[in-house]
Amino acid sequence: MLIPTTILLALSSALLPFLLHPLNKLLRNIILTIPPLLALLIIISQLNSQEVPSYQLSWLPSLGLDLYFESSYFQLLFGFFILFIGIFIHLFAVIYLQNDPSQKSWFFWFFMFMGSMLGLIFSANLFLLFLFWELTSLASFFLIGHYYEQEEARKSAWEALLITGGGGLCLLTGFIMIFIITGSVNLPELQDKFNNTSYPLLTNIAILLIILGIMTKSAQYPFHFWLPDAMTAPAPASAYLHSATMVKAGVFLSFRLSPIFSNLYLWHVLLVFFGGFTFFWGALCCLKENSIKKALAYTTVSTLGLLTCLIGIGTPEIIYSAVLLMFAHAIYKAGLFLFAGTIEFTTHHKYLSKIEGLWRKQPLFFMVALLSIYSLAGFPYTFSFHAKEELIRSIYRLNPSYIVMFSLLLIIGNSLIIGFSTRLFIIPLLRAKTKEATFHPGISSFLLTNIPLFFAIAGISIPLSKDLTGIFHKLSHNFIPNIVVEHSQNTTGHFQHYLLLLPSILSWSIGIVLGFYIIWKGNIINEQGITPFATRLYQHIIQQLLLQSDRITRFFQNGKLRSYLQTFAVAVLIVSFIAIVTEWEIIKANILTHIVRPEHKITKYDFILTSIIIAGIFGVIFARTKLTAVICLGIIGYGMAIVFLIFSAPDLAMTQFIIETLTVSLFVFVFYHLPEQPLYRRKTTKYQNLFICTLFGIVMGFLTLSASSIQTHPSISSYFTTKSLNEAHGGNIVNVILVDFRGFDTLGEITVLAIAGIGTYALLRYQRLKNHE
Amino acid sequence: MEWLFAILVGGLYSAGLYLMLQRNMFKLVLGMCLISHGANLLIFTAGGLTRNLPPIFSEANSIPAQMTDPLPQAFVLTAIVISFGVTAFLLVLVHRTHKILNTDDVDDLIKTDLQ
Incomplete structure (x- = not known):
């Protein structure tokens, strides 16, 4: 118990300059030497005792981190030297720094160092030792950088x-x-x-x-x-x-x-x-x-x-x-x-x-x-x-x-x-x-x-x-x-x-x-004086580090939305390709089940519907005017609604119909006033973009197939289907989920929508006010 | 059936990303719309495709086990509405940008950052 006390005593001196702020400067600085002196006395008393005292307290046992101190004769002697030399150097510093306005912080780090050095000497746990080790580095940083x-x-x-x-x-x-x-x-x-x-x-x-x-x-x-x-x-x-x-x-x-x-x-x-x-x-x-x-x-x-x-x-x-x-x-x-x-x-x-x-x-x-x-x-x-x-x-x-x-x-x-x-x-x-x-x-x-x-x-x-x-x-x-x-x-x-x-x-x-x-x-x-080679090497390394990191930052953070998106897409592609390559056997098995043994027969109407949507996609891409693009977007949206309708989702279909109508009219409303500009492309990056996008689409297609065939956890849907009629008294399960089971989620969704609506309104109104002026 | 929709999802995503990689702001918004369609279809397909079994209790069908999974539908419904909100906001933002800066090139926005 005595050894941690010496460390705490030395550390307590670090706080004293701030606590004793009202006192006379000289008196305050003299008082600072009292705790290290006490610690010194403790160590001297220990020097004469025969046994090797140790102190152990479990701190984070799962990480092997104990507050474990021991004090052999050698350690005590080292501690004695630290305190002894430290006290005299402190007295020297009191005079040396008498006119220094920031001497309080200097004394703080000085005694922080003294305490952590004592901790380093006495700690018998390597992680604890490391802690004090880095503390001394930190104190050294502040003391070197005092001016x-x-x-x-x-x-x-x-x-x-x-x-x-x-x-x-x-x-x-x-x-x-x-x-x-x-x-x-x-x-x-x-x-x-x-x-x-x-x-x-x-x-x-x-x-x-x-x-x-x-x-x-x-x-x-x-x-x-x-x-x-x-x-x-x-x-x-x-x-x-x-x-x-x-x-x-x-x-x-x-x-x-x-x-x-x-x-x-x-x-x-x-x-x-x-x-x-x-x-x-x-x-x-x-x-x-x-x-x-x-x-x-x-x-x-x-x-x-x-x-x-x-x-x-x-x-x-x-x-x-x-x-x-x-x-x-x-x-x-x-x-x-x-x-x-x-x-x-x-x-x-x-x-x-x-x-x-x-x-x-x-x-x-x-x-x-x-x-x-x-x-x-x-x-x-x-x-x-x-x-x-x-x-x-x-x-x-x-x-x-x-x-x-x-x-x-x-x-x-x-x-x-x-x-x-x-x-x-x-x-x-x-x-x-x-x-x-x-x-x-x-x-x-x-x-x-x-x-x-x-x-x-x-x-x-x-x-x-x-x-x-x-x-x-x-x-x-x-x-x-x-x-x-x-x-x-x-x-x-x-x-x-x-x-x-x-x-x-x-x-x-x-x-x-x-x-x-x-x-x-x-x-x-x-x-x-001389500048040794090692210093020059160090300076060169630091300089290069700053230069290169600046260059890398400028390369990635270039302010262009497109390059951010490209980076993102390429990163997704790399990760997905690694996943596809490592899990190829499972993915292949799943995909085969979907292609060879389809669970549902595909009717010719499905083909027609899909073809219409794909035509819409091409229309959006190759449209020469904005209006064409918006019409094609509308075709895609309505196609989606029919897909929902066919596959047992009437609520989705209705929502999609309404929303698509609103979206298309908003597009038209917003761009009606703007002058028609050509939807130009840059030829240089076209093929690069095309390549990335195609791969991205293929990966997403794979994801769809894998996601629809793999079930890693049991479904929780049965809870909603069984409780819907009995406890929530609603026949339309999707609606019951939205307004009852997951009511707060819907509230959050409405809030998001309301915020987007307010933002939209504010932007439009701001413009109107500007026009008014 | 799923593989057909997988192609569709892939097409929507790649077309959406392609449009977003263009310099034109209008195409950016179109790309966003396509990608949200793709995401909706992905969730919907992953939830399982069944015909003519809507998750609604009626005289014709009152057995829960014979209904299609309602949970993905609830998710997609939320997603549709949210994506509309985002699209609307984005559109007005593009409109304002166009009015103030008189450009629809995304790359021109870098300059306003520096001013």
Whole structure:
């Protein structure tokens, strides 16, 4: 029960800004932190308890949808990080957005995100997880598009929503497939059921789709481009969603699913391949990028790639080190993003080259950057150094060929990132070329500085504190059942220290040299930033999509009645032909009974009558004047009346006689005044129309034959025939049906007729009034 | 007997559709009329054709089982009346269009949409 409470608490903060509208802005924003603080306390209390609490409530049992939450130690720790980082970023945002008129909606989506992220972390039901997954995408959309008056922000928000939302749909499909395969979507049950399945193809497709979802959410190549573009969001949102938490959702999901899919080849191959490439590609891109936030986003992409790759390798030690790396990254990256946010807030610049000379003007602020960069580069005694050390140790336990491969990947990727770190470190030390960059040290920028400083210090102090390392040691024992890490300070004796440090030292030295080289050759950096190929591809696809859909719409919605009718008729023909072909045997049997063994003898009068009607039809088509056409129409109508008369329907015959007389006189009345115009035809489409119409007529003839011979349900007519005389006291059954049994239908019919009559009258009268004027 | 009427229904439908595919508004109305005749005949035929057994209780025939099915007749009766209403409205509409736009080409109506 406590876990759903934490989610609800975080969500309740979303509504508070609106409820507390009358209060002072600052007070209101401070009150907003209370519910997440309470949730944080709950989670801390849970961290110390031994058992794994879970909460289950049947919601839609027929769809396998339960409100099912569980909280292992790993999940609790992740939840702790979400709330902890979230509260500090909220405080930062309070100052950052103090003059923003629409800050209430920003806080709404911020806390919506916090709640749904917690839900995502704790949910143990895949469908529930998907629900929260899409909620986070939605919150991200609104937070990226916060400055909606800027076109760039709107575009980026759409991009993020389309990519992550589309990936979410893939994920849902994958989950549904898993539901089909195993019959369960509850994660704890899935573990056992998945091993003895016999759908290899479906399983692989499901895995492919789930990995697509993970890749889009966690910005893996080739879907990585939305993340740098999402940096149009206000800095706190970038720090929180697009580095510390939301983008980790994909990684988190692969953490949760890795024990289930651990014996499936495809899962490992895809994750390692795409993750590894993203690690390299993101690091390469961040070197070339000039905008601080975008470059940081590329380092995030790179780290996410590394995490995905590590989960793909999937030995318990490596997964544990990946968890450590993820937490370390969350802390220092939040600090770095807030640092970038402070720079934007105080100088309104977002390019790296504009922070030259920061060291002289704001030494304290520069310290923030220094400490965060220290963590980013993974220098000794930082949390990320600790995590990477753990990682290298666990890589050394793999096969020798893998050791070479992954060490090489790690060295290359890390040296690229360190090259970027060096740049970020050196540039503020340089003397400013221009004097325009002015920093306004004030109370707000003082506060803004302190929060990134806090994160920077946290990134370094965690491995130094005994209690905090204790938590992670506990984690190593708890979070995945089969993980066994004999872990304490002295296990490093197993390997030589220099061997452990070798990859790090190599990447540091290469990276620093690379960083200096790039600063020296300053012209490598494109001032306007880079547009990756994937972005251009995405833009091209979106553009083409709009263009083609416009073209298709114009083709079908061309405003011509004839083409609509043609489309309709062709669609009917296609459907009917499919039906005729598939049900040919039945139709043939029915038609034969009607042709070979007619139930009624056909008299010569029937032939004469039919011939007259058909002659009337031809007359209508080939008539040269309107009057001829109307006379032929009248012939058809009277012919119909005689048909009704012959086949035992006197009421119909009478009605048809009256109505036909009225129709013909109306035609004549209406067209009497109009000038005679030729009934022209267009030669070009004549044969096409003729073809469609002939086929349409044949299909309708088939329908008539089939309909008159097939009886799928018992007739209800006997009810009317037996009750007519006894209960309704009427001899003419048709009349009794109309006015008694189905009296309300007739009322409706009369209403329709009355409305048509009023419309007709109004149109005629309108015309008369016009004439009068 | 039904196959003869099936041909008739097919003829009415194809002629009706053919007329409706013309550009002339007057032919459009004629096509509508033909198609409604076709629909009436289709329902009537599908309900079963019997001679000289009207669904009316009389001294000559008072056994319900020996009467023709009254239900399709009730439907067709409704359909005839409704189609008359629609035709009347359509005719007046065409007439008005003709008066205002001075055209009986359906394609010319696209332009008024855009104005």
